[in-house]
Each structure stands twice: as C-alpha cells, then as structure tokens.
Amino acid sequence: MTTLRIPIATQQTVMRCLRHYLALANAYLKVDYPEPKVSYQQRGTTAGTAHLSAWEIRLNAVLLTENGQRFIDEVVPHELAHLLVYKQFGRVSPHGQEWQWxxxxxxxxxPSRTHAFSVVSVQGKTFTYRCHCQTHLLTVRRHNKIARQESEYRCRKCRQLLQPDPNQLD
Incomplete structure (x- = not known):
C-alpha cells in the first residue's frame, strides 16, 4: 500500500488547529491534557477516527488533500472532542450529549456527526441493493457478508430486507 505524502505545510496547519482547540479545552476544563498523536493512515470513506486509549487521531490523507482547510476545520475538532470526552467522562455514546457539549x-x-466530503476517489467498488423505498450502495465487505449468509441488512426507512439489484452485473 502506498501512502499519500501530506505536505509539511498541511501537517503544520493540522497541528496549529489541534493545538488551538486543545488549548481552549485545557483552559475551559482546567486540565493539562497532552497533545495527541496525529497520523494520516485512515482509509476508506471515513474522514478521521479517534483512538481513545492510544490518545491518537487518525486522518484520511486523501480526503484531507482533496478538501484542505474545510477538512481541517471540521474533522480535527470533531476527533479531538472524542478524545477529550473519553478523558472527562470515560466511555459514553460517541456522538451523545457529552460529545455535543x-x-x-x-x-x-x-457538532456534526458525519462529513459531507465527496468520497468518489476513496470509495471502493459498490453493489446495488434495493428495498421498497430506495436504492442502496453496499460496500464489497457488506455484499460479501450477504453472499456468505453471515449478515443481512435492512433499510433504515422502510425496514425491508435489502435485496441485490437483479439488473446489476458482477
């Protein structure tokens, strides 16, 4: 796997943002939490993840490169908030009232639970499934679980079991 190189200037901007929000939190909470580790190893369509016990934020290098400052402004405080909530409250609902606070x-x-960045460049092959009310695009992993009869998925709106689109050719 080749890793996308993040320019030093972009990494510095990420760290400035992180330090800004960490300083706000430390002052407000009257604590001195250390700077978390930042890596650029997040893959897929996820913009970032907070690894609580490792005190680490993993960012998606491709989405960062494609979305620049907007990515930094949205994702860095989002993931930092997860770490801070873990330190303050322990394990709680990921986007619950503590995180929103x-x-x-x-x-x-x-507070926004999900990003709205285009994921076309990082999205793998998808498989079309249908229910009564809409079309769903499932990842290879979910499609394979259905094919191996390990899992089944339902539409969140109509609750119908998702069925492969008969018009899709593998």
Whole structure:
C-alpha cells in the first residue's frame, strides 16, 4: 500500500488547529491534557477516527488533500472532542450529549456527526441493493457478508430486507 505524502505545510496547519482547540479545552476544563498523536493512515470513506486509549487521531490523507482547510476545520475538532470526552467522562455514546457539549460549549464548534466530503476517489467498488423505498450502495465487505449468509441488512426507512439489484452485473 502506498501512502499519500501530506505536505509539511498541511501537517503544520493540522497541528496549529489541534493545538488551538486543545488549548481552549485545557483552559475551559482546567486540565493539562497532552497533545495527541496525529497520523494520516485512515482509509476508506471515513474522514478521521479517534483512538481513545492510544490518545491518537487518525486522518484520511486523501480526503484531507482533496478538501484542505474545510477538512481541517471540521474533522480535527470533531476527533479531538472524542478524545477529550473519553478523558472527562470515560466511555459514553460517541456522538451523545457529552460529545455535543464538548463541541459546542468547550470548543465552540457546531457538532456534526458525519462529513459531507465527496468520497468518489476513496470509495471502493459498490453493489446495488434495493428495498421498497430506495436504492442502496453496499460496500464489497457488506455484499460479501450477504453472499456468505453471515449478515443481512435492512433499510433504515422502510425496514425491508435489502435485496441485490437483479439488473446489476458482477
């Protein structure tokens, strides 16, 4: 696997953002949490993840490169908030009231659970499935689980079991 190189200037911008929000949190919470490790190893369509016990934030290098400052402004405080919530409250609902409080009150950022970045460049092959109300695009992993009869998936709206689209050719 080849790793996308993140320019030093971009890495510095990420760290400035992280340090800004960490300083806000430390001052508000009257603590001195250390700077988390930042890596650029996140893959797939996920923008970033917070690895709580490792005190690490993993960012998606491709989405960062494609979305620049908007990515930094949205994803860095989002993932930092997860780490801070873990330190303050322990294991709680990932986007629950503690996380929302941390985002809004402590960091001063509007809480958003998911990103809206285009994922076309990082999305793998998808398989079309249908229910009564819509079309769903499933990942290779989910498609294979269905094919091996290890899992089944239902539409969140109509609750119908998803069925492969008969028009899709493998």
């Amino acid at each position: 941390m985002m809004e009150t402590v960091l001063g950022v509007s």
